[in-house]
Amino acid sequence: MECQAKDKVMNIAEEQDIVIVGGGICGLATALALHRKGIRSTVFERSESLRAAGVGIIMQPNGWRALDQLGVAPKLRQTCIEIPSGLFITVEEGKYRESELPLGKGELRCLKRMELMKALAEALPAECVHLGCRVVSIVNDPLTLDPVLHLHDDTLIKAKIVIGCDGVNSIISKFVGVNSPKLFSRCAARGFTYYEEGHPFGDKFRLHDSSDVALGQLPVTNKLAYWFLTRSLTSQDLSDSKKDPTYIKEVSVEALKGFPEKMVEMVKGTDPNALYLTELRYRTPWDIAVAKFRKGTVVVAGDAMHAMCPFISQGGGASLEDAVVLARCLSNKLKQANNQSREKRKKLSEEALSLYVKERRMRVFWLSLQTYFMGLTLDNTSKMKRTLGIVGLIVVFGDQKSHTDYDCGRL
Ligand SMILES: Cc1cc2nc3c(=O)[nH]c(=O)nc-3n(C[C@H](O)[C@H](O)[C@H](O)COP(=O)(O)OP(=O)(O)OC[C@H]3O[C@@H](n4cnc5c(N)ncnc54)[C@H](O)[C@@H]3O)c2cc1C
Structure with missing residues (x-):
């Protein structure tokens, strides 16, 4: 699974x-x-390992429905327990008030990301994924208008179709003309805590909320707990400190003053290798409503x-849905492309990609709008924004969990 391009003669377009x-x-x-639809593809991943x-x-x-379609859900279910219920805990001046945390109808689990990545990668032919291959730029071939990718080692790859899955700082989305994502005013720390004798949390999702900090905890297995914490972003969070586990742990514990001791101990006991601090970036719902997510193929x-x-x-569940819908659209159209001219095949590919964008746009618009309103409710610098967020959530999204009912359909 190493970058094949390294072995190739420089500057030869493949x-x-x-x-x-x-x-x-x-x-x-x-x-x-x-x-799964019998269509070959090549993945270029810049990291040397998954x-x-x-x-x-x-x-x-909704994510499990997509994983079922991809055929990896049964394997993944064995790696994590089902979470049937949740508790919402308000933290105020050292006092806690508990209420039920509504969860969607159906299956909720917390996965180890690596298990998910491994399950997806292991189901693929080995030659499909090329690690250590960074795409540096993309242009259109002046003659054929096909996209041409420039790799880090100067190899040029001509492709009939390019699918940009290169994350929040995507160079492919810049190429198709989507605005850059915005930086949100909060950051998120996440970690795993392992309990040799089993953790004390049972099978519940617990969400603690104080005026400035939210702390979520979910069981992965009976011995492994996942937690996430969101709080206001500081300039130090954007510096190299964000990679330092000691810094992440210290500021997280500091943020948890007044939280239940069990939760503070969980954060203190986090494996330093399983501790992350990330700034949060987002596309606005109105960008998503109007952006051109496709340019040619x-x-x-x-x-x-x-x-x-x-x-x-x-975000991850919606990405799995994208995968199912995109493959379905391409497969339906490419079937008609057999024995057709190059021009006709290109036109059918463009139609398939347009159908995919059309099918996904409103789904991801509503997800991003709900997330946007949630973000406003967390803004403690402006009462007006908080009120707008709360009103938006109540008026537009009466049922806060209906987004989990979505079914991306059969592959
Ligand atoms: C704090 C936090 C918590 C979250 N929690 C959840 C959650 O609980 N549930 C959920 O569903 N979602 C969650 N999400 C969202 C979820 O993590 C993302 O939506 C998901 O990872 C998106 O996957 P992706 O493949 O599009 O992008 P990424 O996971 O970012 O993958 C992009 C890949 O592209 C590679 N790449 C980038 N540029 C290049 C290049 N030029 N050449 C080659 N390779 C390149 C990168 O190395 C990377 O491997 C969370 C996000 C955050 C920030």
């Missing part, structure tokens, strides 16, 4: 049918969805299309 830029959740899921930054990922019923998916803050835990 022709591929479908290239996926980025081997994160979306890139691997898209390659797998295409593979990357699963962020340790855990909450997977809601180049299209984007996953965070490259719909980066959103994690307040409703849907």
Whole structure:
């Protein structure tokens, strides 16, 4: 799975049918969805190994439907327990008030990101994923108008179709003309804590909320707990300190003053290798409503299309849905392309990508709007924004969990 391009003669253009830029959740899921439909693709991932930054990922019923279509859900279910209920805990001056935390109808689990990445990668032919291959730029061939990718080692790859799954700072989305994502005023720390004798949290999702800090905790297994914490972003969070586990732990523990001791101990006991601090970036819902996500036969998916803050835990689930819908659209159209001229095949590919964008746009618009309103409710610098967020959530999204009912359909 090493970067094949390294062995090639420099500057020789090689022709591929479908290239996926980025081997994160979306890139691997898209390659797998295409593979299940009998369509070959090549993934270029810049990291030397599969990357699963962020340790855990909450997977809601819509995400499990997509994983079922990809054929990896049964394997993944064995790695994590089902979470049937949740508790919402308000933290105020050292006092706690508990109420039920509504969860969607159906399956909720917290996965190890690495298990998800491994399950997707292992179901793919080994030659599909090329690690250590960074795409530096993309242009259109002046003659054929086919996209040409420039790799870090000067190899040029001509592709019939390019799918940009290169995350929140995507170069492919810049190429298709999507605005850059915005920086949100909060950041998120995440970690895994292992309890040799079993953790004391049972099978519940607990969400603690104080005026400035939210702390979520979910069981992965009976011995492994995942937690995430969101708080206001500081300039130090944007510096190199964000990579320092000691800094992440210290500021997280500091933020948890007045929180239950069990929670503070959990954060203190986090494995330093499983501790992450990330700034949050998002595309505005209005960008998503109008953006051109396709240019010719180049299209984007996953965070490259719909980066959103994690307040409703849907970025990854939506990326899996993208993969299923994109492969279905391509497969339906490419069937008609057999024995057709190059021009006709290109036109059918463009139609398939347009259908995919059309099918996904409103789904990801509503997810990003709900996330946006949630973000406003967390803004403690402006009462007006908070009120707007609360009103928006109540008026537009009466049922706060209906986003988990979505079914991306059969592959
Ligand atoms: C704090 C936080 C918590 C979250 N929690 C949840 C959750 O609980 N549930 C959920 O569903 N979602 C969650 N999300 C969202 C989820 O993590 C993302 O939506 C998901 O990872 C998007 O996958 P992706 O493949 O599009 O992007 P990424 O995971 O970012 O993958 C992009 C890949 O592209 C590669 N790449 C980038 N540029 C290039 C290049 N030029 N050439 C080659 N390769 C390149 C990168 O190395 C990377 O591997 C959370 C996000 C954050 C920030």
